[in-house]
Amino acid sequence: MNRIPESYYFYKDQLRKAKEEKAKLKKEYELKVNGLNDEIAFLKEQIRSQHTMIEQSVEYVLKLEQQIKSFDLELSIDKKEGA
Template identity: 70%
Template sequence: MSRVPESFYFYKAQLQRAKEEKERLKKDYEAKIDNLNNEISFLKEQIQAQHTMIEQSVDYVMKLEQQINSFNFELSNE
């Protein structure tokens, strides 16, 4: 039976470290992507809330304009 060269063990250990580093980097990357997705979701919620607030404000302004026009019409008919 032939003996395994010493360099084999060196490269085997290097390969194992590289695989571990790759896995660690993959986990870090996934964690960062999850954080970004959470932040994007939060920002989407904020934008939607602002959009709703603007819609409600525009509706309120339109109702006020209608009331003013109605009052002006009533005053002009008196």
């Protein structure tokens, strides 16, 4: 009867350990990638919110500028009529 060499069991055990380590590292990698994706999504949402806030601020400034121009026009008309 042919007997399996002792080295076969050693390498079989080493292969099993390597596969377990690979699975562990793969899971850690996936967790890190998912964490980074969550962080990226959060940052994108923050950027969108800041972009919206800036757009609203610019619109408000433009509205104020228009009101100032309108007041200046009214004042210049009142000065001409009063003079």
